[in-house]
Amino acid sequence: MNRQFDIAVIGAGPAGSMAAFAAAKAGKSVALFERNSKPGTPVRCGEGIGMRSLTAHSDARPEWIRQQISRSIMIAPDGTKVSIDEIDKSVILDRERMDGDLARDAEQAGAQLIANNAVNDIHRNQNGKYVLETVSGEYLTTIVIVADGVESRIARKLGWNTRLAPNDIESCAFTRVTSPLIDQDACIFHVGSQVAPGGYAWIFPRGKGEANVGLGLSGTHSKAGAAKEFLLRFIDRELPGSKTGELHCGGVPVTRYVRPLVREGAMLVGDAARQVNCLSGAGIAYSLFAGKIAGTVAAQALSSEIPQYNVLKEYEKQWKTRYGKQQERSFILKEFVTQHTDDAFLNNIAAKLTKKRKNKIRYITVFLSTFSRHPILMFKAFKLFG
C-alpha cells in the first residue's frame, strides 16, 4: 500500500471529500482518511440546504434530494405562527447518500480513500513532510488538509486555537421521527425559552412521513444532557405518538471562522475551520465550497514556482471574498439575538410580522423588524448588508 502522498485530507465529510476530489482531479496523489467505516454515517444533521448553494458548489444529483421545501414557519413563544416565503428554493438532502457519493467521486478521480482509519497524531519530520500517525501506521504527505469536523483535534495538534467559548457553540440533539402530523412542505422553527433557550427547535420534513427533528441550545444555557431533555419534551408536545429513531447529540460552532486558515503546508476547512452560518448553524454549503477551493489551491501550490505558502493563501482569500462577509453578518446577528431577545421581544416581532401581507415577509423583513428597536445595531447591520 502506498504510504506517501502529495496531499492528505483528514475527514471524509463534505469538506474533506470535495478537497480530495479537486486535488485528485488536478492530477495529485491524494489520500482521504476517514475514521468511520463509511463516509456519511451516522448522520448528525438536519440536512437542509438552499438549492442554489448546493448546485453552485457540487455536482448535485436528484438522488441526493429527499424533499423540496416551499416555505418556512416560525413559531413564537406564545404560539403565533409566521409563514415566510422562501427566497431561494430549499431542499432536504439525503446526507448518507450525498456524503457517500462525494467520497466515491474523490476515489474515482484517483484519491485513495482510507476508511476505518482515524488519524491520531501529526507532526513534521526534518524534511518538512507531515507524518500522519493513524490506526494502521504512519503516512507521509507534503500538504495536509484538515477537515475533521467540529471536534477538530488534528487542527489543535497543528497549533490552531479552535477552542470555543460557551456562547460560540450550540449544543444540539437530533433524531429522525415518523409521524402523520409532519407538514411535508414546510421547515418549522420554534423559538423561546421553554423550547430552546438561546437557540431554536426545528422540524425538517424528509418525505414518506419522516422528518429530521432537532434543537440547539446556546452553550451558555446548556448543561450536560439538557439538549436531549428539551428535544424529547418538544417531540412529545409537537408530534405526540410519533416513532423516533436513535438520538444523537453534537455541537455546532457559531463563531467567526478561524484565522489564519492556512499555515505552512496545512489548510483548515469546514466545521474544523468554524465555517458555519452562525444564525442558522448551516455549514454544508460552506464546507462544499471551502473543500473544493482548498483542494484546487493545494494542487496548484505543488505545481507552482511561487513559494508554496503564498499559493496556499489564495484559498483563504477566495473563502473571504465569497463567504467572509456573509459569515460576519451572521455572527453579529447571532450575538444580537442571543444577548438582546427574550420571549416578550420574540412575541412582539411575530405579532408585527403577521400583520404584513404574506408575500411581503422575507428574511430581511424579519431582521429589519428586529433591528428597528436598536438603532446602533441597525446602523451596524446596514453597514454589513450594504
Ligand SMILES: Cc1cc2nc3c(=O)[nH]c(=O)nc-3n(C[C@H](O)[C@H](O)[C@H](O)COP(=O)(O)OP(=O)(O)OC[C@H]3O[C@@H](n4cnc5c(N)ncnc54)[C@H](O)[C@@H]3O)c2cc1C
Ligand atoms: C444536529 C445538527 C444539525 C445540522 N443541520 C444542518 C442543516 O440542516 N444544514 C446545514 O447546512 N448544516 C447543518 N449542520 C452542520 C453540518 O452538518 C456541518 O456544517 C457539515 O457536516 C460540516 O462538514 P465537514 O466536512 O466540515 O465536517 P463533518 O461532516 O463533521 O465531517 C468530518 C469527518 O471527519 C471525520 N473525522 C473526524 N476526526 C477524524 C480523524 N482524526 N481521522 C479521520 N477522520 C476523522 C469524521 O468521522 C467525519 O466523517 C448540522 C449540524 C448538527 C450537529
